[in-house]
Amino acid sequence: MADCDVMLYALSTCIHCKNTKEYLDGCGVKYDCVEVDKLEGDERKNIIEEIKKVNPSCSFPTIIIGDKIIVGFRKEEIKEALNL
Amino acid sequence: MMDKEQLYEMLKRTQEAKGYYFNKDGKKVLELLESLLINRERYGYMACPCRLASNDRERDRDIICPCIYREPDVAEFGSCYCNLYVSREWNEGKIPETYVPERRPVEKMLF
Numbered sequence: 001m002a003d004c005d006v007m008l009y010a011l012s013t014c015i016h017c018k019n020t021k022e023y024l025d026g027c028g029v030k031y032d033c034v035e036v037d038k039l040e041g042d043e044r045k046n047i048i049e050e051i052k053k054v055n056p057s058c059s060f061p062t063i064i065i066g067d068k069i070i071v072g073f074r075k076e077e078i079k080e081a082l083n084l
Numbered sequence: 085m086m087d088k089e090q091l092y093e094m095l096k097r098t099q100e101a102k103g104y105y106f107n108k109d110g111k112k113v114l115e116l117l118e119s120l121l122i123n124r125e126r127y128g129y130m131a132c133p134c135r136l137a138s139n140d141r142e143r144d145r146d147i148i149c150p151c152i153y154r155e156p157d158v159a160e161f162g163s164c165y166c167n168l169y170v171s172r173e174w175n176e177g178k179i180p181e182t183y184v185p186e187r188r189p190v191e192k193m194l195f
Contacts, residue, residue: 014135016134037136060136
């Protein structure tokens with residue numbers, strides 16, 4: 001398994017984000033998760049800017065695994081990035 | 085206030101008549117309908133649960149469910165972006181389940 005930081009930008013209402021969380025949990029991967037729809041004001045703006053740097057369309061989920069960016073619940077790509 | 089079961093019945097009747105079917109995974113469908121009700125509570129309109137809403141109805145007009153991208157997405161992939169609405173063929177397993185990419189143009193992403 002990859003020994004790198006995993007960051008998940010998600011929406012609390014998004015089904016693909018839920019699937020991603022379930023998948024990562026099932027793999028026993030530890031990750032940080034930000035639910036952007038629950039943020040307000042500057043915190044929300046700052047996180048959106050952060051996401052746009054790696055995914056200009058700011059779609060969800062945006063997953064950062066080490067130096068890899070994965071947009072959407074693309075199981076095979078996630079698996080590969082995690083060296084599973 | 086409409087609950088998710090009532091919303092299910094209402095949408096099933098009206099959308100199936102247009103040729104759009106709920107995903108055969110009923111659990112996922114109810115989760116998505118619950119999310120639509122959360123968004124209606126939050127924003128005053130049922131913004132797509134899989135996209136970030138701006139809290140401005142005019143800006144989000146294209147992503148109020150059913151979004152304007154449903155038609156081309158179901159035509160091309162057999163499913164909308166959220167996998168809420170699918171074609172009959174998709175539900176019958178005649179179309180492979182692929183990840184539906186975001187069709188909304190970047191310039192529309194004004195949060």
